[in-house]
Amino acid sequence: MSRPRNGWVLPVSLLLALLLGLVPLPELLQPLRPYWLALVLAYWALEEPDRVGFGAAFLLGVIADLVFGGLLGEQAMRLTIMAFILDRFRARMRFFPLSQQALAIGVLLVNDRVVSAVIHLVLGAPQYPWAYWWAALLGMLLWVPLHLVLDALRLRRRG
Amino acid sequence: MPPYAGPPAARPGDVAGVLRLLAYLILATALMVLDHRGGWLHAVRAQAEVAVQPLWWLAGLPSRLGTGLREDAVTRARLARDNEVLRNAMLILGARNARLQAAAAENARLRGLLASAERGRLDVQLAAILDIDLDPTRQRLVLDAGSGNGVRTGQAVIDAGGLMGQVIATTPTTATVLLITDPDHVVPAVVARSGVRLMVYGAGRTDELHAADVPLSADVRTGDVLLTSGMGGRFPPGFAIGVVQALRPDDSRAFLEGEVKPAAQLDRGRDVLLLRGYKPVVATKNASSPCLQGEIGRGCEARSAEPGATSAAPAKEQPLPNPPLPTQGREPQAEPAR
Numbered sequence: 001m002s003r004p005r006n007g008w009v010l011p012v013s014l015l016l017a018l019l020l021g022l023v024p025l026p027e028l029l030q031p032l033r034p035y036w037l038a039l040v041l042a043y044w045a046l047e048e049p050d051r052v053g054f055g056a057a058f059l060l061g062v063i064a065d066l067v068f069g070g071l072l073g074e075q076a077m078r079l080t081i082m083a084f085i086l087d088r089f090r091a092r093m094r095f096f097p098l099s100q101q102a103l104a105i106g107v108l109l110v111n112d113r114v115v116s117a118v119i120h121l122v123l124g125a126p127q128y129p130w131a132y133w134w135a136a137l138l139g140m141l142l143w144v145p146l147h148l149v150l151d152a153l154r155l156r157r158r159g
Numbered sequence: 160m161p162p163y164a165g166p167p168a169a170r171p172g173d174v175a176g177v178l179r180l181l182a183y184l185i186l187a188t189a190l191m192v193l194d195h196r197g198g199w200l201h202a203v204r205a206q207a208e209v210a211v212q213p214l215w216w217l218a219g220l221p222s223r224l225g226t227g228l229r230e231d232a233v234t235r236a237r238l239a240r241d242n243e244v245l246r247n248a249m250l251i252l253g254a255r256n257a258r259l260q261a262a263a264a265e266n267a268r269l270r271g272l273l274a275s276a277e278r279g280r281l282d283v284q285l286a287a288i289l290d291i292d293l294d295p296t297r298q299r300l301v302l303d304a305g306s307g308n309g310v311r312t313g314q315a316v317i318d319a320g321g322l323m324g325q326v327i328a329t330t331p332t333t334a335t336v337l338l339i340t341d342p343d344h345v346v347p348a349v350v351a352r353s354g355v356r357l358m359v360y361g362a363g364r365t366d367e368l369h370a371a372d373v374p375l376s377a378d379v380r381t382g383d384v385l386l387t388s389g390m391g392g393r394f395p396p397g398f399a400i401g402v403v404q405a406l407r408p409d410d411s412r413a414f415l416e417g418e419v420k421p422a423a424q425l426d427r428g429r430d431v432l433l434l435r436g437y438k439p440v441v442a443t444k445n446a447s448s449p450c451l452q453g454e455i456g457r458g459c460e461a462r463s464a465e466p467g468a469t470s471a472a473p474a475k476e477q478p479l480p481n482p483p484l485p486t487q488g489r490e491p492q493a494e495p496a497r
Binding site: 018019022023024054055057058061062063066067069071072073074076077080081084087088119123125 | 173176177179180183184186187188189190191192193194195200204207208210211214215217218219221222
């Protein structure tokens with residue numbers, strides 16, 4: 001794999017994803033906030049597995065937990081699981097057409113919600129309302145544009 | 160790393176991946192449990208949250224910028240309108256405030272009145288002043304309570320400071336009060352300090368009373384407080400009449416004449432108290448109004464000659480016969496009050 005020239009895209013996109021998770025939203029839209037961090041992480045885990053592995057996912061999750069003020073380790077676990085699954089199916093997913101990739105990502109996001117619900121259940125923490133499950137659908141719809149934008153940024157001066 | 164996945168057979172890389180996953184999962188679980196349980200991790204977390212403050216600030220930036228832009232876009236007209244509305248509101252509030260201040264002042268006055276009623280455990284009735292008639296020959300008040308409200312002729316009228324006068328006439332809705340400063344009014348008094356009995360006459364001025372015919376040898380000094388003595392039965396004893404301001408020989412040089420400052424605030428306030436518990440002793444045979452000056456005697460006549468017109472007034476307006484009070488200052492032989 002050739003080294004990408006636009007190395008700054010990775011940290012900047014991750015930082016942006018963190019910020020997008022923090023931006024205050026109206027009460028009504030709050031449950032629909034897509035899990036930007038998982039989407040961006042999925043992109044990098046698919047495209048540049050050398051730079052984004054389990055360790056990066058775990059670290060990013062801990063940082064996100066700190067920033068979002070959630071239970072420390074929850075997002076770390078969710079993102080690590082996601083990175084593991086992506087690592088397993090990367091080879092196949094990379095050659096899916098974008099629409100199928102989006103479907104797979106949607107399934108991953110639903111799985112992520114399940115993991116989150118299980119963690120909350122085990123720890124006896126309050127569950128998210130059901131409306132939060134719609135965020136997985138929204139994330140699935142966002143996958144295609146996100147993929148295209150990040151591709152364009154990453155590969156801009158390559159050709 | 161091969162870009163293409165082979166068959167999903169177990170490979171060393173897969174096992175290593177699963178092990179790494181397990182390690183991270185265990186780490187994450189440990190973190191979660193520690194965080195959930197509380198303890199030292201909370202301190203670490205508090206520190207870390209200080210470090211991520213800039214991120215929060217950054218995330219809040221768009222909404223802050225939006226708010227700022229919106230506020231900047233507020234037009235001059237809107238500001239002017241707000242200004243006008245606020246100005247009007249201020250005017251209204253100012254007016255309201257002024258009214259509240261008036262109410263507070265009235266409240267203080269009423270409290271003073273109530274306090275005077277409280278001191279003597281008196282049964283009193285509050286009445287507002289309808290009309291004031293103050294001139295050298297007539298010192299009267301008209302109250303907005305009359306016989307319909309239980310006001311009777313002869314009732315004593317007081318305020319926070321002391322005795323004001325007595326009711327001399329009632330209609331169903333109003334009552335006329337003869338003030339102690341009326342030239343026709345006399346009230347039997349006693350010096351609080353020495354017990355010397357005096358007669359205090361009205362002088363036609365709201366700020367002055369006269370104590371006439373004080374014996375030269377009487378124990379009266381400047382600064383003495385005069386109280387109602389209760390003699391004659393018209394006024395209950397113990398109400399402040401005034402303070403002796405000055406003593407000087409009278410015309411005859413045989414007696415002293417005192418200048419007394421009324422204790423009641425006769426020229427102030429809008430409400431007075433009518434004493435109810437005290438039944439004035441009215442001797443129907445020979446007298447009913449003990450304190451009218453016309454019938455009292457030499458001293459009064461000598462004084463009432465000065466204002467001129469006043470000596471005729473009482474007989475005309477008050478067709479009341481002799482008072483039961485023979486009091487002449489020196490030799491009061493009144494029946495004991497109550």
